[in-house]
Amino acid sequence: MCGIAGIFHLETAKPVDPARVGLMLDAMPWRGPDDSGVWTAPGVGLGHLRLSIIDLGSGTQPMLTEDDSLAVVFNGEIYNFMEVRAELEAKGHVFRTQSDTEVILHGYRQWGEACVEKFNGMFAFALFDARAQALWLVRDRLGVKPLHYALLSDGSLIFGSELKSLLAHPLLRRAPDLSAVEDYLAYGYVPDDACMVAGVRKLGAGETLRIVRGRPLPQPQRYWDVSFADRSRARPEALEEEMVALMRQAVRSRMVADVPLGAFLSGGVDSSSVVALMAEASKQAVKTCTIGFDVRELDETAYADRVARRFATDHRTRIVSPDDYGLIDxxxxHFDEPFADASALPTYRVCELAREKVTVALSGDGADEAFAGYRRHRFQMQGERLRGLIPASVRRPLFGTLGRYYPKADWAPRPLRAKSTLLELAGEGGEAYAASVGVTPHALRQRLFSPDMKARLGAYRAEDRYVRMMAEAPARDPLDRAQYADIRIWLPGDILTKTDRMSMAVSLEAREPLLDHRLVEFAARLPVAQRIRGNSGKYLMKKAMEPFLPQDILYRPKMGFVTPISAWFRGPLAGEATAIAGGSALAKTGWFDAKMLGKVAADHKAGLADHGRLLWQLLMLDKALARLFSL
Known part of the structure; x- marks a missing residue:
């Protein structure tokens, strides 16, 4: 796990100042505290920060071939590098290190750009080909590792693992992209096909970009995508066996490291499954850690303790207060762009706890997206069935009218929170699912934005991204379409961004075995009944893990990290809520209706409405704007 940055001149091979590349690295020191290096040649400069994981003595970067014709900087891990190396050695390649980085160089020399299809891992890398005068940027299939890039006024392209590494370059113009503001308010994060800084792009998951000197900048090319278009016809028992075999492979391949390794353990089915398979493969006690809360209804430590005892792990628990708002700055x-998933707070704390003993930690991320574990997946299935039974000419006016007049009741028990459900039933499948994954509805955003902001946004609407993705999905069923959109949008934009930034903040490498692309492809071929049955999501996964885990771990209700943000804005953050309406960076932009912002804050503080999540979104946007644009 590392950080990379670089500069490439597209038109002529002008000299690159190594100090400038060094400044780009200096902006993100936590990504590589063990070593750093910069290499330049006419027209190109590559920089690397190293968090040493494999081949501690000789895996330094930038790494070059013996003839200096190829150079690479690499962030991540290639888990099958020994198998790929053996294949290359059989073809006559001679290796000088034990590092997975060197496999990229030899793989490219042997197979060209097709080499990436051989790699199983999480990675973002930049490879310079001196003979072709080309720079090749690559990102892993699911988007575990980030890569940002931008064109500058001097004809150069800059790239880096974090947005702040690009901001360290003096020629990058700092201007906000207003469509990204709309995206952020809709989703609570800025998706991978957008950026808060105009002109900056993120290489998409499963994409490559080849830039050849003297040619125009091309569009990225997709080398991998997941398809839900086919169905497995195997017996359920055979599917269970295949799933356990794939999970075993994924976990064991991610346990290769030359540094201490452990796992996050929440006591839920995903992390518990990973720990169970780690314990099976390990000769020593697996190091596990759990964050608990001093509020009983939020605390999962009893479940984690039970799993830890079952597999005799070396387990540590730390109880923290949910009132952890001191981490806001x-x-x-670390996020650079605004990020409103409040579970980032406890994620930071569990990474911090893990880093005290290990350098690598395995997580359970990805199973909900791959195997349909979210409540919204079940609701989408049920809603599509109902929408299919009632003609649109009846359904739209009926449910639309009921939804408009049904009171909003965030405080009520879940069965009574029907307003959003009624409005979703009035719409079509894509529209309904886009609304279910959003955090601030379109109608509310329209009331929040100023007339000038609405005019500048025009017809742009964040939800259309989900609607398009679902309409174009390689899929057979509404559940397929929802999962496909989650894997393409939500997973890299929210879940993996959160894990990457919070783990890297403490120089910890997080690995996600349940996002092995072979496992994701297997999950996409499962019949719907093997993903959701009754009220149980991840059905096949739970059945397959029954020999390993007790029933109350496998089938208990999903909890997840929870933070009491609504209470914060009536207590210690009340002043922050008031400032949002006037005097803040947000207020200076002119993007929002100041009276509406004031009403949101006042109504929340008075207990007339629950706007805690919206205020958290606005506060994190305010903080990001102040950092990005010095407002």
Whole structure:
């Protein structure tokens, strides 16, 4: 796990100042505290920060071939590098290190750009080909590792693992992209096909970009995508066996490291499954860690303790207060763009706890997206069935009218929160699912934005991204379409961004075995009944893990990290809520209706409405704007 940055001149091979590349690296020191290096040649400069994981003595970067014709900087891990290396050695390649980085160089020399299809891992890398005068940027299939890039006024392209590494270059113009503001308010994060800084792009998951000197900048090319278009016809028992075999492979391949390794353990089915398979493969006690809360209804430590005892792990628990708002500025620093998933707070704390003993930690991320574990997946299935039974000419006016007049009741028990459900039933499948994954509805955003902001946004609407993705999905069923959109949008934009930034903030490498692309492809071929049955999501996964885990771990209700943000804005953050309406960076932009912002804050503080999540979104946007644009 590392950080990379670089500069490439597209038109002529002008000299690159190594100090400038060094400044780009200096902006993100936590990504590589063990070593750093910069290499330049006419027209190109590559920089690397190293968090040493494999081949501690000789895996330094930038790494070059013996004839200096190829150079690479690499962030991540290639888990099958020994198998790929053996294949290359059989073809006559001679290796000088034990590092997975060197496999990229030899793989490219042997197979060209097709080499990436051989790699199983999480990675973002930049490879310079001196003979072709080309720079090749690559990102892993699911988007575990980030890569940002931008064109500058001097004809150069800059790239880096974090947005702040690009911001360290003096020629990058700092201007906001207003469509990204709309995206952020809709989703609570800025998706991978957008950026808060105009002109900056993120290489998409499963994409490559080849830039050849003297030619125009092309569009990225997709080398991998997941398809839900086919169905497995295997017996359920055979599917269970295949799934366990794939999970075993994924976990064991991610346990290769030359540094201490452990796992996050929440006591839920995903992390518990990973720990069970780690314990099976390990000769020593697996190091596990759990964050608990001093509020009983939020605390999962009893479940984690039970799993830890079952597999005799070396387990540590730390109880923290949910009132961890002191981390706000730390979050703003590491995310760069605004990020409103409040579970980032406890994620930072569990990474911090893990880093005290290990350098690598395995997580359970990805199973909900791959195997349909979210409640919204079940609701989408049920809603599509109902929408299919009632003609649109009846359904739209009926449910639309009921939804408009049904009171909003965030405080009520879940069965009574029917307003959003009624409105979703009035719409079509894509529209309904886009609304279910959003955090601030379109109608509310329209009331929040100023007339000038609405005019500048025009017809742009964040939800259309989900609607398009679902309409174009390689899929057979509404559940397929929802999962496909989650894997393409939500997973890299929210879940993996959160894990990457919070783990890297403490120089910890997080690995996600349940996002092995072979496992994701297997999950996409499962019949719907093997993903959701009754009220149980991840059905096949739970059945397959029954020999390993007790029933109350496998089938208990999903909890997840929870933070009491609504209470914060009536207590210690009340002043922050008031400032949002006037005097803040947000207020200076002119993007929002100041009276509406004031009403949101006042109504929340008075207990007339629950706007805690919206205020958290606005606060994190305010913090990001202050950092990105010095407002």
């Amino acid at each position: 730390t979050l703003a620093l």
